Amino acid sequence: xxxxxxxxRESLDHLQVPASLETFIAELPERxxxxxxxxxxxxxxxxxxxxxxxxxxxxxxxxxxxxxxLSSTAAIFLLVGSVFVSPAMAxxxxxxxxxxxxFKSKPLYEEVQEALDxxxxxxxxxxxxxxxxxxxxxxxxxEDYYKEVKPAVEDLITNxxxxxxxxxxxxxxxxxxxxxxxxxxxxxxxxxxxxxxDFNRVxxxxxxxxxxxxxxxxxxxxxxxxxxxDYIPSTEKRIDEMKSDITNKLKQEGFTGYKIKLYLYNPEHxxxxxxxxxxxxxxxxxxxxxxxxxxxxxxYTNKRERFYMVVRTTVSSKDSNRKEVVERIEQAIIxxxxxxxxxxxxxxxxxxxxxxSKDKKVLKTIKN
Numbered sequence: 363x364x365x366x367x368x369x370x371r372e373s374l375d376h377l378q379v380p381a382s383l384e385t386f387i388a389e390l391p392e393r394x395x396x397x398x399x400x401x402x403x404x405x406x407x408x409x410x411x412x413x414x415x416x417x418x419x420x421x422x423x424x425x426x427x428x429x430x431x432l433s434s435t436a437a438i439f440l441l442v443g444s445v446f447v448s449p450a451m452a453x454x455x456x457x458x459x460x461x462x463x464x465f466k467s468k469p470l471y472e473e474v475q476e477a478l479d480x481x482x483x484x485x486x487x488x489x490x491x492x493x494x495x496x497x498x499x500x501x502x503x504x505e506d507y508y509k510e511v512k513p514a515v516e517d518l519i520t521n522x523x524x525x526x527x528x529x530x531x532x533x534x535x536x537x538x539x540x541x542x543x544x545x546x547x548x549x550x551x552x553x554x555x556x557x558x559x560d561f562n563r564v565x566x567x568x569x570x571x572x573x574x575x576x577x578x579x580x581x582x583x584x585x586x587x588x589x590x591x592d593y594i595p596s597t598e599k600r601i602d603e604m605k606s607d608i609t610n611k612l613k614q615e616g617f618t619g620y621k622i623k624l625y626l627y628n629p630e631h632x633x634x635x636x637x638x639x640x641x642x643x644x645x646x647x648x649x650x651x652x653x654x655x656x657x658x659x660x661x662y663t664n665k666r667e668r669f670y671m672v673v674r675t676t677v678s679s680k681d682s683n684r685k686e687v688v689e690r691i692e693q694a695i696i697x698x699x700x701x702x703x704x705x706x707x708x709x710x711x712x713x714x715x716x717x718x719s720k721d722k723k724v725l726k727t728i729k730n
Contacts, residue, residue: 459694459697459698461694465698470651471490477519478499484501486500493659495530497532499515500536502537503539505537529653557586560617563617564612568591568608570611574607575600577598581625587620589621591625592627595629628665631664634664635669638707641698642662645671649695655690657675658676670714670715671713671714671715674718675717678719678721679725684725708730713730715729
């Protein structure tokens with residue numbers, strides 16, 4: 363669905379926050395814990411919030427909040443625990459685009475890892491699976507230690523998920539004493555060892571030619587009778603000469619019969635990909651994190667004139683609720699991509715996003 367970039371949203375970085383609102387947030391965690399929130403404060407917040415909203419309408423801008431520049435703990439406590447906040451504050455929290463709230467935050471995996479490390483937990487590995495909607499922590503050293511810390515680790519990760527409005531992922535903390543042990547590899551046959559030596563030498567010789575042409579050697583892959591080469595720009599005009607030089611160099615050492623396949627890239631697309639990937643990661647994490655979106659995964663390709671994404675759902679093209687699910691996904695994406703931060707990233711690039719059913723039918727297309 364095409365849409366117009368009608369109004370750019372501005373952050374509240376230069377917008378004054380009402381004084382009592384700032385005080386309310388700063389004191390919120392402790393005061394609610396003590397049960398001494400004064401209803402008069404909430405009434406005052408309501409009045410100032412509605413005044414604040416009225417001021418917004420006069421400027422004809424749709425404002426959005428990223429942060430109050432206050433304590434991050436208080437801010438999270440306010441937004442996530444808004445079930446007990448006044449109706450005006452709840453309205454304010456709900457006005458923040460969901461995906462935008464994730465855009466400047468750390469990736470989920472990174473946040474969980476830092477939290478575990480900060481508590482000095484001695485775990486073996488941390489895993490995150492989008493397809494399984496799972497965060498997993500494996501312990502492998504001491505079973506007694508595992509049993510001791512398991513409840514705290516589960517609570518730690520569960521609280522992080524709640525703070526990020528992530529209700530789709532589950533937490534699995536488990537013990538596997540054999541996971542960290544090196545498995546004994548069977549002895550390789552002489553034939554396989556010789557083949558590996560040949561492949562390694564073919565890789566070296568191919569790399570020598572690539573260096574002469576000024577290209578990196580990291581993208582070389584060798585299989586029986588085939589050489590795959592990545593990281594060659596589409597602006598390279600000497601493709602045939604380069605292939606010929608590789609073939610001749612291999613023949614000098616007795617390697618014949620290799621077919622060479624080059625995968626070219628557009629330098630402009632690489633720059634575009636570097637800019638837009640953060641948006642892709644935000645959309646992926648945000649849509650897979652909430653059960654209401656019913657998203658199983660998100661993919662992209664950067665080889666077209668457009669940056670193309672596909673959002674894969676778990677609904678069938680024949681499901682009765684497919685329309686409302688698609689509308690929720692569409693609105694979340696549009697709200698995010700129309701923000702000032704996203705528009706700065708997108709610049710003049712064209713994108714296309716398809717929302718797809720589990721039976722591979724396109725349910726909606728979003729374009730700019």
